Amino acid sequence: MPPKAKPDTAAYQKLKKDLREGNVGNLYVFHGEEAYLRDYYLGQIRQKLLPAGMEEFNLHTISGKEFDVKTLAQMVDCLPMMSQRTLIIVNDYDIYKGDKDALAAVLRDLPEYVCLVFVYDLIEYKADARTKLAALVKERGSVVPFNRQGQGDLVDWISRRFRAMDHDIGTEEAKYLIFLCGDLMNNLISEIGKIGSYARHHRITREDIDAVATPQLDAVVFQMTDAIAAGNFDRAAAVLGDLLHMQEAPIKLLSVLGKQLRQLYTARLAIEQRKGTAYLMELWGMRSAYPAERLMQSARRFSLAWCRRAVIRCGETDLAMKSTGADGEELLIGLLMELAVKKGA
Missing domain, CATH: 1.10.8.60 (Helicase, Ruva Protein; domain 3)
Incomplete structure (x- = not known):
């Protein structure tokens, strides 16, 4: 598995700096997984540009489903009222799938009083670097990815x-x-x-x-393998029982367990090769050292042979679930019992 590239934060840092200094640009593309930060900085732009009580006249929004270049051009032509700037927010419109030439003509002549923000929330932003539009957006504006934080x-x-x-x-x-x-x-x-x-x-x-707190599924499955590592099969079985009682699909649970076991196996290999958490973080693209440290701690309680066998048996169980028609819950429970019994192998 190739290591994930570190996210580029230059545009994000520049946005923060510009807002601190009161310099809001003309064109932005906001995208990324971290919706909280995206909405926060969109709110900061609104606060900087729109006088209180005048938002109705100087804020224009349009959804991707309703978008057309003619409507955008009309919004661009609306002069600000009792304000220096207008703010136009376009939600979930893929700028590279429509009439790129017509859109480029509007973006090329954006007035100084306009701040136009394309917000990608429900759709993914994928720039087409081959187009003139991509070069124009890069030249005239700023594409800001809001990545998960470290x-x-x-x-x-x-x-x-x-x-x-x-x-x-x-x-x-x-x-x-x-x-x-x-x-x-x-x-x-x-x-x-x-x-x-x-x-x-x-x-x-x-x-x-x-x-x-409501734990995410990966963390709950980790608790299950941690219980196996501690020799506490009753606890591991109780965790699995709770997940099945919550009607989590067995195939989904097996998928998460499989990932957990593969991570555990690589952690055990890292220990065998005298490598640390940094290696594990790079291998799995982890932004935080904490889960890598937890994996290394857990891996020390398993043998390399057990980890290898666990990964193989998980794959075999996955195949059985998808091809034999056997009951998924029974297969998952049987796998858990096998892993617990042979923990010391």
């Missing part, structure tokens, strides 16, 4: 959110929260709200997090 930035942000609720959280507890609930900020906001309301003391504990 561990350090997320930990700082989580700490600030808890402080706003009159709570404090340690670095390790914040990392655990990210591991348990994922690293998308919109989801973390709701989890922070639940934990902050539940906690009875100023300092947030891991027990507070476990009590009310």
Whole structure:
């Protein structure tokens, strides 16, 4: 598996700098997984450009389904009212699939008073570098990817959110929260709200997090393999039982378990070759060291032979689920029992 390239943050950093200095450009393309940051900085642009009470006259929005270049041109021609600028937001329109020449003509002559933002939310942004339009967007505007944030930035942000609720959280507890609930900020906001309301003391504990946070599926499956590593089959079976009771499809659970076992196998190989967490992070494209550290800790409790066999048996079970018509739950439970019994092999 080739390592993932590090995301380019230059456009994102420039946007932050420009907004601090009050320099809002004429043309932006906002895209990326981190919807919270995208919406936050779109709100910052609105706040910078639109006087309070005048948004109705100076803010123009259009959805991708309703978009046509003629309508956009009409919005561009609308002069600002009691304001220096107008803001046009186009939601979920693929600029490379329509009339590119007509769109380029509008973008080429954007007035200084216009700020035009193409927002990609439900559709993926894929630039066609071969087109003149792509070169024009790069020359006249800024394509800003809002990527998932790194561990350090997320930990700082989580700490600030808890402080706003009159709570404090340690670095390790914040990392655990990210591991348990994922690293998308919109989801973390709701989890922070639940934990902050539940906690009875100023300092947030891991027990507070476990009590009310909703873990992502990958984290729950990790708890299951961790229980196997600890020799606690009852706990592993209980976790699987809870997942099946929540009506998670066995094939989906097996897919997540398969990924977890492959990661565990590579972690064990890294230990055998005296490689550290940095190697594991690069191999799996992890943005945070915490899950890599957890994997390395867990892998130390398994033999290399067990890890290899676990990956093979997971693949064989996947094939059986898809080709034999056997009951998926029974196959998954049987695999779990086999892994637990042969843990020391």
